[in-house]
Amino acid sequence: MSCDIKRSVSLYSYQDEYYDKKLDLEGCLCETARAGATGVELLAEQMIRRFPLPIETEEFREQWFGWMKKYNLEPSCYDAFLENHIYDNRMLSLGEQINMMKRDIRLASLLGFHNLRTLVSTPMEVIEGSLEYAEQMNVKIGLEVHAPFSLNSGWADGYLEMIHRTGTKYFGFIPDMGIFSRNIPDVVRDKARRHGASEECIKIVDDAYAKRIEKGFVKIKYDLNLGKANMEYRMANGMQEMMDAVKAADGGPADLEYAGSSFTYSWSDPQDIIDNIDYIFHTHAKFYNMHEDYTETAVAIPEVIEAFKKAGYKGYLSSEYEGGEHLRADMEVDSIEQVRRHQEAMRRAIEG
Amino acid sequence: MAGRQIYNPDGFKNIEEDGKVIGYQFKFKAQYYRGITLSIVRDIKVNVDGEDVTRDNIRFTVNGETFTLEEMRTVIDSDYRWEFGDYAAVSIMKEGGLAIGTHHIKALQIIDPSYMPFQIEAVCETDFVIK
Numbered sequence: 001m002s003c004d005i006k007r008s009v010s011l012y013s014y015q016d017e018y019y020d021k022k023l024d025l026e027g028c029l030c031e032t033a034r035a036g037a038t039g040v041e042l043l044a045e046q047m048i049r050r051f052p053l054p055i056e057t058e059e060f061r062e063q064w065f066g067w068m069k070k071y072n073l074e075p076s077c078y079d080a081f082l083e084n085h086i087y088d089n090r091m092l093s094l095g096e097q098i099n100m101m102k103r104d105i106r107l108a109s110l111l112g113f114h115n116l117r118t119l120v121s122t123p124m125e126v127i128e129g130s131l132e133y134a135e136q137m138n139v140k141i142g143l144e145v146h147a148p149f150s151l152n153s154g155w156a157d158g159y160l161e162m163i164h165r166t167g168t169k170y171f172g173f174i175p176d177m178g179i180f181s182r183n184i185p186d187v188v189r190d191k192a193r194r195h196g197a198s199e200e201c202i203k204i205v206d207d208a209y210a211k212r213i214e215k216g217f218v219k220i221k222y223d224l225n226l227g228k229a230n231m232e233y234r235m236a237n238g239m240q241e242m243m244d245a246v247k248a249a250d251g252g253p254a255d256l257e258y259a260g261s262s263f264t265y266s267w268s269d270p271q272d273i274i275d276n277i278d279y280i281f282h283t284h285a286k287f288y289n290m291h292e293d294y295t296e297t298a299v300a301i302p303e304v305i306e307a308f309k310k311a312g313y314k315g316y317l318s319s320e321y322e323g324g325e326h327l328r329a330d331m332e333v334d335s336i337e338q339v340r341r342h343q344e345a346m347r348r349a350i351e352g
Numbered sequence: 353m354a355g356r357q358i359y360n361p362d363g364f365k366n367i368e369e370d371g372k373v374i375g376y377q378f379k380f381k382a383q384y385y386r387g388i389t390l391s392i393v394r395d396i397k398v399n400v401d402g403e404d405v406t407r408d409n410i411r412f413t414v415n416g417e418t419f420t421l422e423e424m425r426t427v428i429d430s431d432y433r434w435e436f437g438d439y440a441a442v443s444i445m446k447e448g449g450l451a452i453g454t455h456h457i458k459a460l461q462i463i464d465p466s467y468m469p470f471q472i473e474a475v476c477e478t479d480f481v482i483k
Contacts, residue, residue: 015385019356019437046386050430085466086391088425121467227469328356 004314005305005350008032008039008076009339010284011047013321016333018047029071031336035343039076039316040068041117044107055107064111076316077115077142077174077282078108082122098129101141105130109137115282116141117174120149121226124162127171134170142174142282147266148220148233150179151276155229158222163279172279175272176320178286181265181298184209184258185288187326192258194330201246201255205262208242213267234263265298270307277311285317288326290341294348305349317346358383359457360439364480366449373449375409376482379439383474384463387435390419390427394471397460398444405444413441450482 009032017023023031025047032040045051054060068074082100084092092100101118108116116139118127127141134141149155151173163171189202218236223229246259273280289297308317319342324333363379382388396412398405411418417432434440442459461474 012385015436016356019381021437043386045388046436049387049433049435051387051433053430081386081465081467083389083392083466085464086389086428088391088394088464119467230469330355332354333356 003309003350004312005308006039006076006314006316007037007343007346007350008041008316008318009035009037009343010041010043010077010079010318010320012041012043012079013319013339014335015046016324016328016335026067029067029073031339033071033073035319035336035340036347037319037343038072038074039318040073041077041079041316041318041320042075042111042113043079043081044111045081052103052107055110061110068112075112075114076318077117078104078111078113078139079117080104080108082118082126084121084123084126094123094125094129097123097126101126101130102133105134105137105139105141108139114139115174117144117282117284118142119144120146123224124158128162128166131166131168131170135168139170140281141171143171144174144176144284145179146176146284147179147181147264148230150217150219150266150268151175151272152268153219154221155219155223156276160279172281173276174282174284175280176284176286177299177301177304177317178264178284178322179266179268180270180300180304181267182213182300183298184262184265185298185323185326187289187297187323188258188261191326191330192254195254195257196252197254197258198249198251200249201251202258204245204249205242205255205259208238208245208259209262209265212237217266217268237263239263270300270304273304273307273313274311277313280313281315283308283313283315283317284320285342285346286320286322287338287342288321288323290338290345292341294341294345296342296345301345302349302352305346309350317350319343319346357381358476359478359480361480363439363441364455364482366482367443372447374447375443375445376449377441377443378457378459378480379441380459380461380476381437381439382434382463383461383476384465384472385436387433388463388465389429389433390414390424392464392466393424393434393461394464395460395462396421396442397462398442399458400444400450401455405446409445411443411445413443414438418443452482454479454481456480
């Protein structure tokens with residue numbers, strides 16, 4: 001079966017090496033290419049110092065495109081952070097937020113990106129107010145779909161309604177593959193153990209997660225109050241019962257932390273990808289721990305990629321390593337090896 | 353197995369001005385994954401050897417410019433971001449500084465990225481030596 005799925009790396013993945021100054025921006029691009037990817041996803045605020053000023057200069061852009069050529073990479077997605085609470089005493093006005101979004105669209109375009117990731121906290125009016133400019137600049141705005149959110153949900157319907165009402169081709173979804181987690185990642189469980197969680201409590205939480213999958217996750221609703229929507233979602237998915245059971249088993253802070261963190265992960269049917277393929281142009285291939293045999297601890301990589309293939313997806317799957325946060329307090333993180341394994345696992349699934 | 357370094361091990365020192373020790377200093381990195389404007393650093397709390405430092409006595413330095421926590425609320429200049437992976441220097445105004453010897457610090461970074469439903473509260477704790 002011929003297939004146009006491309007592989008990218010989000011430089012978010014290399015944050016631990018960057019933090020330790022083992023890799024700089026060029027070093028991350030070099031590693032991305034060595035891992036076998038042809039696309040690069042950038043968090044400009046992470047690795048471009050004095051953001052956003054250098055992007056405005058020809059000198060920096062020459063260097064950037066020089067690197068793209070040198071490492072045979074294509075800009076895949078620009079990750080924007082709409083800092084609409086930049087001052088502690090107020091939210092930015094709607095007009096200010098739209099201007100910030102337009103600034104980010106322009107910055108993305110200057111660096112050759114045609115996709116921009118925005119976060120779920122971006123108000124609908126800000127997205128709508130930026131669509132005309134996005135079209136003019138040929139940059140699509142993608143809303144990250146990250147647990148507790150999911151496709152085929154009341155939450156996603158709110159955005160589909162906007163897409164259909166406006167007829168826009170410049171807005172869609174960027175699924176985060178963490179929404180296809182079959183279990184809680186092993187690195188999270190190991191961290192809980194290091195911090196003193198009991199086997200009994202761990203089992204309660206793991207069983208509760210398995211039960212959520214078996215029954216099917218109750219989906220989150222569309223609500224401007226994200227905190228409220230999230231709490232309703234947790235309660236509907238049996239949080240209270242699980243917490244009560246952990247407490248009854250003498251659960252301490254490490255047990256409760258493990259229980260709470262279980263809601264960072266969720267399971268959606270990979271069919272959701274096929275159903276929504278018209279609105280998906282970029283994907284965060286989230287992963288937590290790649291084993292030596294190229295299996296991922298939680299994310300159902302082969303099944304999800306199979307769905308992308310069936311759907312005829314032509315965009316990038318962008319490796320986003322998020323296991324480091326469970327290791328870094330106690331040990332060294334090797335993101336480079338993790339990304340290499342992940343790219344290889346995706347290659348096998350795509351070409352297989 | 354060693355975890356990540358938050359504090360600069362060489363960054364702990366007393367600060368002298370005109371031959372007098374006016375305080376002490378430490379350097380640490382933001383426990384977040386991107387560079388940020390100082391305006392979203394909503395607070396820095398410092399406790400040394402079990403004693404809380406008063407907010408007014410804290411100074412925060414990046415790229416050679418020093419701010420009080422109150423001033424940081426409006427700092428959005430690109431030259432004075434807390435860059436990812438860079439140390440910021442925190443100075444505590446305290447006559448006489450710290451005694452020579454071993455001390456313990458517990459500092460809290462409170463960072464408020466706009467998209468997060470909760471603020472990040474990163475506890476940064478270590479023993480250090482003043483020579």
